[in-house]
Amino acid sequence: DVKVTQSSRYLVKRTGEKVFLECVQDMDHENMFWYRQDPGLGLRLIYFSYDVKMKEKGDIPEGYSVSREKKERFSLILESASTNQTSMYLCASSLGGAYNSPLHFGNGTRLTVT
Amino acid sequence: DQQVKQNSPSLSVQEGRISILNCDYTNSMFDYFLWYKKYPAEGPTFLISISSIKDKNEDGRFTVFLNKSAKHLSLHIVPSQPGDSAVYFCAAISGNTPLVFGKGTRLSVIA
Numbered sequence: 001d002v003k004v005t006q007s008s009r010y011l012v013k014r015t016g017e018k019v020f021l022e023c024v025q026d027m028d029h030e031n032m033f034w035y036r037q038d039p040g041l042g043l044r045l046i047y048f049s050y051d052v053k054m055k056e057k058g059d060i061p062e063g064y065s066v067s068r069e070k071k072e073r074f075s076l077i078l079e080s081a082s083t084n085q086t087s088m089y090l091c092a093s094s095l096g097g098a099y100n101s102p103l104h105f106g107n108g109t110r111l112t113v114t
Numbered sequence: 115d116q117q118v119k120q121n122s123p124s125l126s127v128q129e130g131r132i133s134i135l136n137c138d139y140t141n142s143m144f145d146y147f148l149w150y151k152k153y154p155a156e157g158p159t160f161l162i163s164i165s166s167i168k169d170k171n172e173d174g175r176f177t178v179f180l181n182k183s184a185k186h187l188s189l190h191i192v193p194s195q196p197g198d199s200a201v202y203f204c205a206a207i208s209g210n211t212p213l214v215f216g217k218g219t220r221l222s223v224i225a
Contacts, residue, residue, distance in 0.1 A: 004157070033212060040123070042217035043158070043203060050210075058212065090157055099210050100146040100165075105157030 003027070004106035006091050012112045019078040021109050023091030030096025032074035033103065034058075034066065036087040043090065049074055050096060081113045117141045118206050120216035129225045133191040137204030137216055140185065144206040148213070149178060149189050152201045161202075162189070194223045 007022035025032065034046040035058075045058030047066040055066050063085060067075045074093075078085055089109045095101040119138045127133045137147075145166040150158035164171040164178045164187065171178050177190045191198055204216040 009155075035215075040217065042120075043215040045212055048212050092157070100148075100163070100207055102148060102160035102163065103150075103158075103213060105159070107155070107157050 004091055004093055004104050006089075006106040006109050008109050009107065010110050010112075012114065013078075013081050014114055015082060017078075017081045017113075019081050019111065019113075021076040021078075021089055021091075021111070023074045023076070023106060024072050025074075025091075025093040025104070026072065027093070027104070028071065029093035029104075030071070031094045031101075032068065033092040033094075034064075034074065034076045035090045035092065036060070037090060037108070038087050046076065078111075081111075083113050085111065086113045087111060115140070116217075117144075118204055118214050118216040120202075120204055120219050122219050123217070124220040124222070126222045126224060127194045129196060129223055130193045133189075133194045133198065133221055133223065135189040135191075135202050135204075135219050135221065137187045137189075138185060139187075139206050141206070141208065141214075142185070143208040144214075146207045147178070147180060147187050148205045148207070149176075150203045150205060150215075151198075152203065152218070158203060191221075194221075196223050196225050199223045 033048040035043045049068045065077045091106045092103040148163040149161040152158040180187045201218045205213045
């Protein structure tokens with residue numbers, strides 16, 4: 001069974017801090033994604049990666065960056081946290097090759113920026 | 115512009131009855147559709163999918179119907195159970211672009 005692990009369930013950070021959200025998957029998936037979920041807005045794609053060292057902007061990349069140095073790990077970086085980045089962050093992975101391969105999600109990190 | 119729309123933010127259904135969750139899309143290039151279920155404090159989990167070459171796919175209590183001409187799909191849950199209470203997300207994909215999600219519908223199944 002695919003496991004996507006997000007390093008923290010809850011985080012509280014101060015405005016202006018640099019924040020790292022870590023995600024690891026154990027099924028050798030090529031594709032990895034970062035979403036945020038907000039009430040009334042659903043799941044919005046921040047960044048995604050189809051291969052190591054590769055990254056693509058999603059729908060809302062402003063204020064974020066990512067790093068994928070190894071296939072199994074995809075990190076989301078908030079360069080200077082702001083209160084409007086308070087949200088639930090969800091990491092996901094999927095098999096490459098089949099574009100309709102279902103996403104497997106982690107349990108999320110609830111980030112609060114004060 | 116929202117490409118995948120779930121116009122009902124919430125739905126309440128009695129246990130044992132049918133739940134029907136609706137989803138509309140605007141992009142005619144979408145050729146594969148998925149439903150995800152999300153419980154609080156957990157990540158979404160894949161539920162069922164359908165290819166655009168089909169109009170129905172069934173998996174146990176869950177059936178997804180696709181009406182391409184209307185750009186509409188629906189998820190039917192029969193019979194509904196209290197454990198089905200969750201947020202349901204409709205999602206669509208075309209080619210090598212990432213999934214596009216709707217805003218979700220919160221289903222409450224009342225015992």
